[in-house]
Amino acid sequence: MRKLLTQILDSDRDIEVVGSAMDAYAAREKIKQLKPDVITLDVEMPKMDGLSFLSNLMRLHPMPVVMVSTLTERGAEVTLKALDLGAVDFVSKPKVDLTHSLEECAAEIIGKVKAAGMASVQALVINAKSSSKQGATSKAMTRTEALSIGRKYQTTDKIIAIGASTGGTEAIKEVLVRMKPSCPGILITQHIPPVFSRSFAERMNQCSPLIVCEAEDGQQILPGHVYIAPGDRHLLLTRDGARYVCALSDGEPVNRHKPAVDVLFDSVAEKAADNAVGVILTGMGRDGAKGMKHMRDAGAHTISQDEKSCVIWGMPRAAVEEQAVVEEMPLLKIADSLNGIAHG
Numbered sequence: 001m002r003k004l005l006t007q008i009l010d011s012d013r014d015i016e017v018v019g020s021a022m023d024a025y026a027a028r029e030k031i032k033q034l035k036p037d038v039i040t041l042d043v044e045m046p047k048m049d050g051l052s053f054l055s056n057l058m059r060l061h062p063m064p065v066v067m068v069s070t071l072t073e074r075g076a077e078v079t080l081k082a083l084d085l086g087a088v089d090f091v092s093k094p095k096v097d098l099t100h101s102l103e104e105c106a107a108e109i110i111g112k113v114k115a116a117g118m119a120s121v122q123a124l125v126i127n128a129k130s131s132s133k134q135g136a137t138s139k140a141m142t143r144t145e146a147l148s149i150g151r152k153y154q155t156t157d158k159i160i161a162i163g164a165s166t167g168g169t170e171a172i173k174e175v176l177v178r179m180k181p182s183c184p185g186i187l188i189t190q191h192i193p194p195v196f197s198r199s200f201a202e203r204m205n206q207c208s209p210l211i212v213c214e215a216e217d218g219q220q221i222l223p224g225h226v227y228i229a230p231g232d233r234h235l236l237l238t239r240d241g242a243r244y245v246c247a248l249s250d251g252e253p254v255n256r257h258k259p260a261v262d263v264l265f266d267s268v269a270e271k272a273a274d275n276a277v278g279v280i281l282t283g284m285g286r287d288g289a290k291g292m293k294h295m296r297d298a299g300a301h302t303i304s305q306d307e308k309s310c311v312i313w314g315m316p317r318a319a320v321e322e323q324a325v326v327e328e329m330p331l332l333k334i335a336d337s338l339n340g341i342a343h344g
Contacts, residue, residue, distance in 0.1 A: 001093065007038060008106045009113060024048035031061065038116045041077050041087070043066045051081055062125045064116040068093055069104070076199035083169045086128035088116040088311060092193060107227040115166055115284040115312055123282075123311045127170045127331075155243040156185035156223045158342060161268045161295070163189040163261030165283025167311025168201055170280065171331055176208040176226060178335030183203040184277075184342050185221035185244065187235060189264045191257050191283070194231035217248040229259035236267035244272070249267070255287040261315070265291025266303045274299025277341055279334060280325075281305045281316035293324035301341055302326045303334060 003019045009015045018034045021027035025045045031039065043050040054065060067090040070081040071113050079090045085146035089112045130282060150197065157267040160183070164171055168190045178187070198214050204226065215227035215235050221244040229235035234249040247267070254260035261280070265288055268276045278295040280288050282305055296302045302325050309331040329337060 001042065005109070008109055012110045012114075013105070015110065015113060018053060019026075022046070024050075025055040027053070031057075031063075036063070038064045038066065038113055040066045040068055040091075040113065041082075043075065043082065045071070051078060051085065053086060054082055054085050058125065058128055058344070062086065062121050064088045064119045064121065064127045064194050066091060066112055066116050071193060071195055073132055073195055073199060076193075076196040077203075079171060079196065080199055080203055084128070084173075086124045088119045088124065111284075112166075115288055117315075119311050120308075121165070123167070123309055126309070127167070127174070127311070146342045156221050157275075158184035158224075159221070159237060159244060159268055159272040160184050160279065160342070161237070161276060161336060162184040162186060162281065163190075163264060163280035163283075163288040163291075163313070163315070164188075165257075165261075165285065165287065165315060167282035171305065171311075173204060173207060173280075174331055175279070175335045175338070176204055176210060176212070178332075178339075179210055180339050180343075181209050181210070181224045182343070183339060184223055186210070186222070186226040187215070187229075187237060187246070187264060187268070189229040189235055189259045189261045191259070191287070191290075192231050197228060197231035201226075204228070215246045215248065216248065220248040221245060229264070232258060234259045234263040236263060237271045238267065255285065257287050261288030262291035265295050269294040269298040269300065272300070276300040277338060279304075280316050280319045280336070281331070282310040282312050284312045285314050286318035288315050289291070289318035289322045289324060290305045292319045293322045296324050296326065303337060304328050305331050305334065 006017050009017050019030045022031050043049050065087045067079055067082045067087045069075040069090050071092045091109050118219045201212050201214040210226050212226040214230055227246050236247040238247040254263050278292050278300050292302050304319050304325040307313040
């Protein structure tokens with residue numbers, strides 16, 4: 001695995017692989033000696049597991065880390081925990097035919113390592129240390145309130161649409177844990193593989209006061225509920241009479257992504273217009289920028305995460321350049337703004 005990753009990364013003229021290590025203890029010494037800009041870290045290592053090593057690294061010597069993980073439910077859970085600890089991104093390794101599969105993903109691996117090299121270490125540290133945990137009793141009470149509100153209303157009055165990529169899983173968490181259980185229905189597109197999207201939804205359901213699930217085709221959108229795009233389907237907003245519902249599409253990738261943020265935002269602009277709020281969070285590339293411009297032109301209020309709090313200020317920057325953004329703000333203020341707009 002190490003040799004193959006080295007070959008792939010060395011094939012790009014803008015990347016220099018300065019070293020590799022067989023285990024965590026050797027890696028610790030090489031990091032001190034070589035001072036790399038980015039490291040790739042396997043979840044499964046001898047002598048010390050990847051999570052323990054990452055936790056120590058981010059505490060003592062914060063730096064951009066790209067995790068290497070298996071495409072399994074267990075791999076997804078561990079990888080999401082790694083992102084929680086401060087890793088920038090991850091690449092998935094298959095359980096079979098490793099060489100052929102990784103060679104097919106060479107461009108993705110190189111792109112993610114390059115993006116990690118541009119990541120804000122300060123934002124990574126702030127996100128990792130953020131005190132966003134809520135008490136079990138308080139969370140249980142608010143989740144009961146969200147369920148009660150969902151049963152009371154047949155549909156949400158307004159729509160909140162959120163898009164994110166690199167650094168997005170933690171940014172989304174920081175928004176959701178601060179939302180009121182009476183908030184409008186929330187639709188989320190995060191660039192993530194299928195197994196990971198399901199684990200991510202389950203993780204958000206455990207840590208936020210809202211009801212969070214992976215979206216299903218035809219699912220009714222309720223207040224106090226969050227619907228996350230499956231990792232291999234586009235998520236769209238549609239209507240069934242007066243009710244808002246989720247729609248899933250197996251269409252071609254858009255902006256090289258599936259799910260794509262532009263697909264979600266375009267559908268929200270068409271179906272909800274000025275009855276919606278759009279939010280674009282940290283991420284590499286331009287996905288979501290044109291869709292957010294369509295939302296703003298349709299009368300929606302639009303918000304982007306500011307540069308200082310982004311791990312990667314790519315997608316929000318593109319949205320600003322498209323003149324799609326009404327407000328820019330720090331990550332930790334976005335939920336308060338959404339709660340105010342939703343109840344205003």
